[in-house]
Amino acid sequence: MRRHPIIQMVAIGAIASAIGIALALWINWFPADAAKQDHPIDTLYDVLLIVSIPIFVLVLTVILYSVWTFRMRPGQENEDGPPIHGNTRLEVFWTAIPAILLVSLCSYAYAVLNDIEKKHDHELVVKVHAIQFAWTFEYPQAGGRSVVSPQLYLPKDKPVRFDIDSADVIHDFWVPAFRVKIDAVPGITTRLRVTPTKLGAFPVVCAELCGLGHAVMRSTAHVMTPAAFGRWLAQKQAPAAGGGGAGGGARQLTQQQLVALGRATFTGDGGCGACHTLAEAGTTGTTGPDLGRVLRGQSENAIRTDIVDPNARITPGYSANIMPPTFGQTLSAQQLDGLVAYLATVSK
Numbered sequence: 001m002r003r004h005p006i007i008q009m010v011a012i013g014a015i016a017s018a019i020g021i022a023l024a025l026w027i028n029w030f031p032a033d034a035a036k037q038d039h040p041i042d043t044l045y046d047v048l049l050i051v052s053i054p055i056f057v058l059v060l061t062v063i064l065y066s067v068w069t070f071r072m073r074p075g076q077e078n079e080d081g082p083p084i085h086g087n088t089r090l091e092v093f094w095t096a097i098p099a100i101l102l103v104s105l106c107s108y109a110y111a112v113l114n115d116i117e118k119k120h121d122h123e124l125v126v127k128v129h130a131i132q133f134a135w136t137f138e139y140p141q142a143g144g145r146s147v148v149s150p151q152l153y154l155p156k157d158k159p160v161r162f163d164i165d166s167a168d169v170i171h172d173f174w175v176p177a178f179r180v181k182i183d184a185v186p187g188i189t190t191r192l193r194v195t196p197t198k199l200g201a202f203p204v205v206c207a208e209l210c211g212l213g214h215a216v217m218r219s220t221a222h223v224m225t226p227a228a229f230g231r232w233l234a235q236k237q238a239p240a241a242g243g244g245g246a247g248g249g250a251r252q253l254t255q256q257q258l259v260a261l262g263r264a265t266f267t268g269d270g271g272c273g274a275c276h277t278l279a280e281a282g283t284t285g286t287t288g289p290d291l292g293r294v295l296r297g298q299s300e301n302a303i304r305t306d307i308v309d310p311n312a313r314i315t316p317g318y319s320a321n322i323m324p325p326t327f328g329q330t331l332s333a334q335q336l337d338g339l340v341a342y343l344a345t346v347s348k
């Protein structure tokens with residue numbers, strides 16, 4: 001067994017590496033790929049795995065072999081090992097190889113980054129505003145006036161540039177299906193480029209621990225056909241353009257329709273139910289208070305203030321600044337009226 005330890009180790013290492021690489025490539029590490037940026041990033045990840053696994057196996061094989069072969073035997077307790085004065089050739093070798101490897105992998109990673117961050121003509125600019133604990137998406141080019149939305153809507157196959165900022169602490173804008181992510185830092189604007197290539201809805205998450213509501217700082221990215229996106233943008237612009245007070249110029253709804261709209265807004269994707277328990281809506285969030293309990297007997301005006309100015313009064317046992325103060329801007333006037341009507345109805 002001691003006669004050809006090097007050959008044995010190389011054989012064990014080669015087999016272990018092959019198994020490791022096969023396993024690593026077989027595992028599906030990533031969510032759906034929904035952007036042009038995904039493929040180069042996934043390939044980079046696979047290359048890094050393929051290179052790292054043999055190194056991991058090499059180091060581990062040498063350690064395990066040495067621990068076993070050169071272990072102390074009875075009677076050797078007071079013996080010292082042979083004195084070693086170094087081995088220049090070995091040292092040059094184990095410095096040069098990792099250096100070459102690191103420089104090559106870094107160059108490759110840099111080339112990929114350069115490629116996926118390439119600027120495009122006619123980019124769609126979306127401003128991403130982070131605040132504890134919500135995302136707001138602003139479309140500044142929409143006919144001169146901004147459209148603001150709590151969810152992200154994007155046209156398929158159109159290069160997008162996100163301009164990201166934060167109103168309070170450091171957050172991190174991440175759509176896993178687009179792979180790339182970047183910090184939202186107070187005081188500066190960070191940038192990210194993505195070209196969505198797949199229709200569907202993909203989670204938007206905050207990837208930087210930013211406080212008590214970090215886990216619920218989520219939204220959804222909807223990738224739509226350019227025509228559907230155009231319709232969405234036009235529809236979002238229309239009620240605001242009508243101006244005016246409650247109702248915002250949109251079609252007048254009956255009380256029953258308002259309550260239905262309010263319930264849909266409450267229970268919908270990223271709606272109030274993500275953080276609040278409300279028996280009637282069947283939601284069980286615990287980040288904020290149970291609304292069936294705290295809103296009992298409240299007037300419509302009080303409920304409206306609770307939604308648009310959540311820090312005005314805080315339920316005992318809960319902290320200020322957990323609920324985003326942005327709902328007055330991100331909800332349409334009709335959605336807000338609907339929510340108030342719905343919550344007033346269920347908390348009577």
Ligand code: CUA
Binds near residue numbers: 130133170208211217
């Ligand atoms: Cu914002 Cu975590």
